[in-house]
Amino acid sequence: MTNSLTSATTNSNLESAREQYKYNYSYIPPIAMVDELPDGEDFSRQWLLLLAKELKVIFVNILITNRGNRGSQKIRDDVRNFILEVILKGAIPANISVIARFMQIVPQLLIRGFSTDFHELDDLLFSLIKESGLLILSDSFQRITKLLDKGKPTGHVSSLADYQKLFPVIPPPKIAKTFQNDAEFAYMRVAGYNPVMIQRVSELDERFPVTDAQYQAVMGSDDSLALAGQEGRLYLADYGIFNGGLNGSCPSYQKYLYAPLALFAVPPGSNPNRLLQPVAIQCGQNPKENPIITPKSSEYAWLIAKAIVQIADANFHEPITHLARTHLLAGIFAIATHRQLPNSHPLYVLLTPHFEGTLAINDAAQRALIAPLGGVDILLSSTIDNSRVLTVLGLQSYGFNHAMLPKQFQQRGVDDANLLPVYPYRDDGLLLWDAIHQWVADYIQIYYHTDQEIQADAYIQAWAKEVQAYDGGRLTEFGEDGKIQTREYLIDAVTLIIFTASVQHAAVNFPQKDVMGYTPAVPLAGYLPASILQGEVTEKDYLNFLPPLDQAQQQYNLLALLGSVYYNRLGEYPPQHFADPKVEPLLRSFQKNLQEIETIIQKRNSDRPPYEYLLPSKIPQSINI
CATH class of the missing domain: 1.20.245.10 (Lipoxygenase-1; Domain 5)
Incomplete structure (x- = not known):
């Protein structure tokens, strides 16, 4: 009797799992993927906090790159105007407490730099991610990125040094100094x-x-x-x-x-x-x-x-x-x-x-x-x-x-x-x-x-x-x-x-x-095109x-x-x-x-x-x- 009950429970659990873990072949046809994300498969709070920490650094780097480091008051005004624009255009949920904290913390971070670890911003970004869905990969983040486009560097560079403009806060990757070396090129293989x-x-x-x-x-x-x-x-x-x-x-x-x-x-x-x-x-x-x-x-x-x-x-x-x-x-x-x-x-x-x-x-x-x-x-x-x-x-x-x-x-x-x-x-x-x-x-x-x-x-x-x-x-x-x-x-x-x-x-x-x-x-x-190599x-x-x-x-x-x-x-x-x-x-x-x-x-x-x-x-x- 016990074995029968155990077997019945196991079969019931598997049937439940099959209802949740259904296949979809249309997302990237004909590859098998899960149709809808089952309960318990979403990202953990710990993972989202790790993402928020990295998002914080990238976010501030974008702000300074695109809007310039033009003095603390100017940064503060730029950031507050940007946040209001983001809210008005629906790029983040209009949660009053989150907005207020965001407007208070981010300008401080921009002015004071990264010498202080702003755990409050980590928690804030976690809140935004949680409310928006996976913010960095969502429509919300794409809208935010577009709003940040004001003042961004565009067009082809006049020298390789121009790429350094993209790193006002974050140091460029180390490979920036060695990538033209043949030894580095071969080592990548x-x-x-x-x-x-x-x-x-x-x-x-x-x-x-x-x-x-x-x-x-x-x-x-x-x-x-x-x-x-x-x-x-x-x-x-x-x-x-x-x-x-x-x-x-x-x-x-x-x-x-x-x-x-x-x-x-x-x-x-x-x-x-x-x-x-x-x-x-x-x-x-x-x-x-x-x-x-x-x-x-x-x-x-x-x-x-x-x-x-x-x-x-x-x-x-x-x-x-x-x-x-x-x-x-x-x-x-x-x-x-x-x-x-x-x-x-x-x-x-x-x-x-x-x-x-x-x-x-x-x-x-x-x-x-x-x-x-x-x-x-x-x-x-x-x-x-x-x-x-x-x-x-x-x-x-x-x-x-x-x-x-x-x-x-x-x-x-x-x-x-x-x-x-x-x-x-x-x-x-x-x-x-x-x-x-x-x-x-x-x-x-x-x-x-x-x-x-x-x-x-x-x-x-x-x-x-x-x-x-x-x-x-x-x-x-x-x-x-x-x-x-x-x-x-x-x-x-x-x-x-x-x-x-x-x-x-x-x-x-x-x-x-x-x-x-x-x-x-x-x-x-x-x-x-590669045909450029046919001439000088x-x-x-x-x-x-x-x-x-x-x-x-x-x-x-x-x-x-x-x-x-x-x-x-x-x-x-x-x-x-x-x-x-x-x-x-x-x-x-x-x-x-x-x-x-x-x-x-x-x-x-x-x-x-x-x-x-x-x-x-x-x-x-x-x-x-």
Whole structure:
């Protein structure tokens, strides 16, 4: 009788969950997303306060940038007039107490600067966010931003120094001093915001006819293309996916998308610290229309060619590497886990902390960020429809079983540290993959001793079926012949889910502020066609190619916010989350492994250009921003 009652309760709870966690395939057709945000899936107060802290800094920076620091009384008057305008035009809720506090606190903050931490403003912005919905991603914030447009810097720059106008309060990202260096450009391929593109090649095909003379002019006469290919030292970044892509024009600027090919090489020798070097760039797939540009070309031709690679890299990163292959992938498992696994199921207990905030941030993104006239539409190179198609292609082409981290490196030929000695994303990522894999294996082995027990678990099999189903998650290449047949596969699959929700997202999300936020370093769009490289290129051409100041300000505002919120931490589950006492020593072992990895990475960073995005202390437990 007890078992029957328990089973009936479980089935009832699952039916309730299925009513709340319904699929929607029309937000980004045909990707599976949650239809409406279920109860309990909204952002926590702690998360909103963290967002408010970052919003405060960006908000004040915008105010001073656009309205000028013209004396305390003038600032006070400007701010009060601005707040009244915001209220009258309905950009924030007309809550009298909130308005009064806002008008009192913000001018003080502007006048006194950031020497005092204004916790009152944090609470105030939290109130506004809570009342407006997710303010920074909502119509309210867009209206506020438009009101702040008065006096904002606009148009193309006359020198790179003009971009400094955007940072009257916040210091520019450190990359502002180094982004034009070839070493920095190459290092981004292995330790940047999108460190997943390069692949080892033995030779180049007819699309990219780099000559030996061009290669040797960069790498030295003792080396050659053929020798580098034979020794496994040639690496290609190919952005052919953008060939034929549609150029955008939102909000009013004509923007351009490019499909470059970029060649890199590791110098010969046995030095373990040999860094990747850029050799040549072709800014389109057709060599008849696109000259090969090298570091020996003219200064501004080379700067534009590198910028074109950065643009392509960023346009691959945002819709594919970031949105599709972390946010939307994790979202599929979040929905299926709630719909098919009882709350007491060991897999549910293990996975759900890694989904905290994911459905909420995905829902906010589809409503505003990747909507027409949203941040993606305004800032990226192509049309919003083209970007959304890229998102779909990015997820549908990401076969789950081939997405295991070690397999990814093998497929791209970048797994051998002897051939590619310095690849921080690979080396640090594998440490974390192994630690998560060990933790998952230890955990699952408590509850499943044989493959037969996995096969007999109806909940796990229903979960696996739904993840793949046309009326479910629609995920390609998951499971073993549509099911989960072995304990080994379940361990690998759960490892990839947790790794994606924590480590992989950290690797591609947090460089948005430090690297992508500075527009000259990583333009999100080009503003001249690649054909400009067919003739002589001037400094003015380069500056007109880069985003105008108003676009650059929006780029920093958005990416700085997305790359600033660190909420929860890998390995730190809620207190008493695991009721089973057998889990506690295993969790302590996992946490100890993470501490040791932190020490290893810190040591590595003393021997290489620092790469800190995969320090365990900087990796959230879930995708929540």
